[in-house]
Structures are given as C-alpha cells and as structure tokens.
Amino acid sequence: MSRFAADLKPILHLFLAERRRALLLGAVLSAMTVMAGIALLGLSGWFITATSLAGLSAAAAITFDVFAPSAGIRLLAIVRTVARYGERLATHDATLGVLAALRERLFRGFAEPGAARALSHRPAKLLFRLTADIDALDSLYLRILVPAAVAVGAALAASVALGLMHPLFGLGFGLFLAGTGLGLPVIAGHAARKHARRRAHGIEALRSRTIDLVAGQTDLLMAGRLAAQKEAIAAADGYAAHADDRLNRVETGLTFGFGLVSTLLLTVSLLAVAALAESEMITAPVAALGLLVAFAAVEPFAALRRGALELGRTLLAARRIAPRLAVADVTEPLVAPPPGYAFSLPDVSAFHENSAVPVLQGIDLALQQGERLAVIGSSGAGKSSLLALLSGELPASTGSVAAVTATLLTQRTELFEDSLRGNLLLANPDTGEARLRDVLAAAGLLADVEAMPRGIDTPLGEGGLGLSGGQSRRLALARLFLRDTPLWLLDEPTEGLDGANARDVLCRLAAMATGRSLVIATHIRREAAIADRIAVIEGGRISEISRRGEAAFEKALDRLRPD
Ligand code: DUT
Ligand code: MG
Numbered sequence: 001m002s003r004f005a006a007d008l009k010p011i012l013h014l015f016l017a018e019r020r021r022a023l024l025l026g027a028v029l030s031a032m033t034v035m036a037g038i039a040l041l042g043l044s045g046w047f048i049t050a051t052s053l054a055g056l057s058a059a060a061a062i063t064f065d066v067f068a069p070s071a072g073i074r075l076l077a078i079v080r081t082v083a084r085y086g087e088r089l090a091t092h093d094a095t096l097g098v099l100a101a102l103r104e105r106l107f108r109g110f111a112e113p114g115a116a117r118a119l120s121h122r123p124a125k126l127l128f129r130l131t132a133d134i135d136a137l138d139s140l141y142l143r144i145l146v147p148a149a150v151a152v153g154a155a156l157a158a159s160v161a162l163g164l165m166h167p168l169f170g171l172g173f174g175l176f177l178a179g180t181g182l183g184l185p186v187i188a189g190h191a192a193r194k195h196a197r198r199r200a201h202g203i204e205a206l207r208s209r210t211i212d213l214v215a216g217q218t219d220l221l222m223a224g225r226l227a228a229q230k231e232a233i234a235a236a237d238g239y240a241a242h243a244d245d246r247l248n249r250v251e252t253g254l255t256f257g258f259g260l261v262s263t264l265l266l267t268v269s270l271l272a273v274a275a276l277a278e279s280e281m282i283t284a285p286v287a288a289l290g291l292l293v294a295f296a297a298v299e300p301f302a303a304l305r306r307g308a309l310e311l312g313r314t315l316l317a318a319r320r321i322a323p324r325l326a327v328a329d330v331t332e333p334l335v336a337p338p339p340g341y342a343f344s345l346p347d348v349s350a351f352h353e354n355s356a357v358p359v360l361q362g363i364d365l366a367l368q369q370g371e372r373l374a375v376i377g378s379s380g381a382g383k384s385s386l387l388a389l390l391s392g393e394l395p396a397s398t399g400s401v402a403a404v405t406a407t408l409l410t411q412r413t414e415l416f417e418d419s420l421r422g423n424l425l426l427a428n429p430d431t432g433e434a435r436l437r438d439v440l441a442a443a444g445l446l447a448d449v450e451a452m453p454r455g456i457d458t459p460l461g462e463g464g465l466g467l468s469g470g471q472s473r474r475l476a477l478a479r480l481f482l483r484d485t486p487l488w489l490l491d492e493p494t495e496g497l498d499g500a501n502a503r504d505v506l507c508r509l510a511a512m513a514t515g516r517s518l519v520i521a522t523h524i525r526r527e528a529a530i531a532d533r534i535a536v537i538e539g540g541r542i543s544e545i546s547r548r549g550e551a552a553f554e555k556a557l558d559r560l561r562p563d
Contacts, residue, residue: 008318011318011325019094032079094141095142098141099137106321106325110126129324139310144308147307161290177265189311195250196316199244210233251309335402343390343404359385364542367517371518374531376521390403404486410491411492413472415475416462417462420449420457424475428484443477444501488513490518529557544556
C-alpha cells in the first residue's frame with residue numbers, strides 16, 4: 001500500500017500544483033450534481049405521494065400547497081443540469097491541462113543527459129510513456145478520486161436524511177452502503193490489478209512487434225523470420241485478449257455484486273420505511289421520499305466501477321512515470337571552464353551504463369577558445385564517448401567536466417519526418433529564409449534542394465527518407481551551422497561525402513567556425529587537417545597530443561585514411 005502511495009504522490013502533487021482550484025471546483029460541482037439528483041428524486045416521490053393522498057379528500061385538496069414543492073423540483077432540476085454542465089467543463093479542462101503539463105515534464109525528463117541515450121535503445125517504450133501511460137493517469141482523478149469522494153458524500157447525505165426518520169435506520173443504511181459501495185470496488189480493483197497490468201504489457205508488445213514487422217519487413221523476409229514475427233505478434237495479441245477476458249469477468253462480478261447490494265439495500269429500506277409508516281413515526285409521502293433517497297444514494301457508487309477496473313493500469317502508469325518526474329529537478333548544468341578556455345578535463349574517467357570497464361580513463365585535456373582539436377584513434381577507442389562527455393550526455397565518474405555550451409553533430413545523422421525546413425528549424429526556430437539558404441549553401445546542399453520540385457519545403461520520410469546518405473549528412477551540417485554556440489563537437493562530419501564535396505564543405509565549415517572552438521572526431525585525413533592539435537586516443541586513454549608544425553602532427557595525419 002505504501003508503495004502505491006509513494007508512486008502516486010508525485011503525480012497527485014502535480015495534479016494539485018497544476019490546477020488545484022479547477023480540480024476542487026470540479027469535485028464540488030460533481031457532488032452538487034449528485035446531491036441535487038438525490039434530492040430531486042426524494043422530493044418528487046414525496047410530492048407524487050402527497051398529491052395523490054390529498055386528492056382522496058376534497059378538504060385536503062383545497063389546502064394542499066402544490067406550488068412550493070413543484071418550484072423546488074424545478075429548481076433542483078435546473079441546479080442538477082447546470083452543475084453537471086459545469087462539472088464536465090471544469091473536470092475535463094483541468095484534467096487535460098494537468099496531462100499536458102505532465103507531458104511537458106516528461107519531455108524535459110527525457111532531455112536530461114543520459115535519459116535520451118537510454119531510451120533510444122527502446123523507442124517504443126518512449127512512445128508508450130508519452131501516450132498510453134499519460135492517458136491512463138486521467139482515470140485517477142476522473143474515475144477514481146472524484147467518484148469516490150462524491151459517493152461517500154452522497155452516502156453521508158442520504159444517511160442523514162434517513163436518520164431524521166429514525167437514527168438507527170440512517171446509521172445502518174450509511175454504514176452498509178459505504179462499506180459495500182467502497183469495499184466491492186476495492187476487492188474488484190485488487191482482483192483486476194494483475195490482469196490490467198498484463199493487458200497493458202500485452203498491448204505494448206503487440207504494438208512494438210507490429211512496428212518491427214512494418215519497419216523491418218525486408219530484413220525479416222530476407223532472414224526468413226517473417227512467419228516467426230507474425231507468430232510473436234499473434235502471441236502478444238492472445239496474451240492481451242486473455243487478460244481482457246479476465247478483466248471482463250471481474251467487471252461482470254462487480255456488476256453482479258452491486259446489483260445484489262442495491263437490491264438488498266432497497267428491500268431492507270422498503271421494509272424499514274413501511275414499518276416506520278405503519279407505526280406512524282413518518283407519513284406515507286415521507287416514506288416514499290426515504291425509499292427514493294435510498295435508491296438514488298446507491299447509484300453514485302456504480303460510477304466507481306470503471307475506476308476500479310482501471311486501477312491496475314493507472315498504478316502501473318504512475319509507477320513508470322513517477323521516477324521520471326523526480327529526476328527532472330536534480331540535474332545541474334556543466335560548470336564553466338576557466339576564462340579563455342572552451343573546456344577543461346582534469347583527469348576525468350567515465351563509464352557507459354551497464355559497463356564495468358571505464359570507456360575513458362585519466363583524460364587530462366583542455367582546449368583554448370578558438371582552438372581546433374582533432375581526436376583520432378581506432379574504432380571503439382572512445383572518440384564519440386569523449387564528445388558525449390563534453391556535451392554533458394555522458395557523466396564523469398572521476399574528475400569533473402567544465403565546458404562552455406556546445407552543439408554536438410552526432411555520428412549518426414538524425415533527421416525527422418518533416419520538411420527540410422522543419423528539420424533545419426529545430427536548431428533555431430526563428431531563422432529567416434535568407435539565413436536558411438545561407439546555411440544550405442555552406443553545407444553544399446543548396447543546389448540539390450533547389451532541384452527538388454518543392455524546394456526547401458520538400459517533405460522527408462522517417463529518418464530522412466528521400467535523401468541520400470551524403471545529402472542527409474549535409475543537411476545535418478546545415479542544421480549545425482544554425483547553432484550559435486562557442487563550441488562545436490563534430491563526430492565524423494563529412495563521412496559519406498565524396499572527396500571533392502567533402503573538402504568544399506570542410507572549407508566552408510572552417511569559415512563558419514571562425515571564433516568558435518572545434519573538436520572533431522575522425523578517421524579521415526581531410527577532417528583532421530583543419531585542426532591545430534591532434535589527440536590520439538587508444539583504449540579510452542590519450543596516448544599522444546601533437547601540435548601543427550610538429551613532426552608528430554604530420555605523422556598522426558599520415559596514419560589516417562587519405563582523401
Ligand atoms: N560503448 C558503450 N555504450 C555506448 C557507446 C559505446 O558501451 O552507448 C562502448 C563501445 C566501445 C567504447 O564504448 O567499446 C567506445 O565507443 P565510442 O563510440 O566512443 O568509440 P569511437 O572511438 O567513437 O568508435 P568509432 O570510430 O567506431 O565511432
Ligand atoms: Mg564514434
């Protein structure tokens with residue numbers, strides 16, 4: 001129980017912090033709707049019985065006041081309608097507002113160093129956190145908290161009304177209704193929890209396996225794994241369907257339980273009001289009022305049914321999302337380097353997640369502002385990891401990283417399903433048309449873009465589909481050029497471009513980078529040749545640093561791939 005509380009706490013906190021007043025207003029209006037409904041039914045019962053009794057004798061018919069009760073009925077009907085309208089407006093608006101805030105918090109959480117890297121291993125997971133899990137949380141307020149509070153309130157009000165007829169009647173009614181009305185959903189919620197969780201897992205597996213089938217069908221077909229993938233999908237579907245079936249059974253059981261309880265309660269209430277009327281403690285119209293109030297008070301508990309069945313899913317979502325919300329506050333920005341420096345790494349080591357061996361060890365390196373450093377070394381030596389360290393994506397395990405704000409051009413080009421323009425504007429949303437053309441020209445892509453029928457508004461498919469590998473790379477470079485940061489970290493910037501094109505792009509890159517510091521991880525001579533210093537990295541350690549003009553610098557260049 002305490003674990004649920006711990007999972008739910010940050011989320012409830014967020015609900016309240018975000019829209020406290022609207023949420024409370026929604027709950028109050030919801031209670032008003034239900035109370036007005038109960039009073040309406042009770043008063044109507046009283047009125048109908050009283051008028052028919054008055055009709056039995058001419059004297060009573062003349063003195064009977066029909067106006068006050070019928071005005072009351074009209075008033076209650078209006079209050080109920082208006083309160084219901086207001087309640088829908090308030091609760092749904094507040095819930096949607098809270099969920100939007102939650103999404104933003106989650107996005108910020110994913111933007112923390114390390115989180116994106118960890119999630120990029122399982123993109124489907126990220127998708128579910130942002131969609132299904134957040135949606136599951138709306139049931140917390142709309143289908144659990146508000147209905148429970150309203151139902152308890154209704155039970156209390158009804159037992160007070162019935163208690164005025166006879167204290168024991170009111171007390172017994174209230175206790176039994178609250179006990180069973182809350183007890184049944186709790187029992188059902190407990191029984192449904194496992195199945196609700198399984199259903200969520202099943203649907204997730206179904207979706208991600210289907211995505212894999214669609215995205216990788218060529219590879220699956222070539223590897224002869226198409227049938228196996230289809231079977232895996234069918235298995236996930238079967239798993240989810242089985243859980244769904246179980247959930248339906250629980251729901252049926254709960255509906256049955258509610259039916260039983262309400263019949264029992266109404267029967268006992270009928271006997272009670274009959275006995276009270278018989279002994280002339282209450283009049284017949286009051287007895288009718290009592291019976292209808294009892295009837296109406298049972299109804300709000302039925303609203304808890306869906307919330308009870310969804311409780312498992314809601315708790316699962318809370319458990320997955322809560323830790324993300326907690327980390328969003330604790331990360332600190334990188335410290336600033338000493339004046340005149342772009343970064344300084346005093347004896348820094350770092351580990352990749354789930355790795356026992358350090359990927360970088362005893363890195364003692366500093367770069368002055370405006371200086372250009374090439375990092376070379378065999379594949380897997382730790383070049384990209386060094387850039388990740390400088391960008392703050394990889395945390396230092398010993399020593400601390402001090403760096404100015406940096407932009408990282410990742411080794412793998414990341415493009416989105418958007419227009420060329422949209423992909424560029426990511427780097428700087430306020431960029432004007434002329435500047436976009438400038439950076440495209442600087443990246444050597446302008447002619448290619450102008451040859452496309454829709455120019456810069458040409459839509460790209462997922463992952464930049466529609467561009468060649470080299471064109472994608474140049475688009476990524478153009479996007480880098482829009483980032484006005486003092487330090488650029490370039491991971492094999494011209495990989496995939498032909499020699500002539502690459503030299504042209506490098507020449508423009510050098511011009512665009514005037515006044516900035518550069519760190520270039522590379523295997524290619526032309527990229528290292530624009531540097532002032534070369535650091536050789538071997539097995540996560542820097543084995544040699546040379547400066548332009550020194551013999552070791554030329555030697556290091558000679559070790560690289562020509563062209
Ligand atoms: N590594 C991990 N987890 C990661 C990334 C890398 O364990 O998320 C390991 C693999 C490798 C070492 O760290 O043994 C260094 O990888 P890095 O990508 O830094 O190597 P590189 O020098 O950039 O290699 P390449 O030239 O192939 O890009
Ligand atoms: Mg690399």
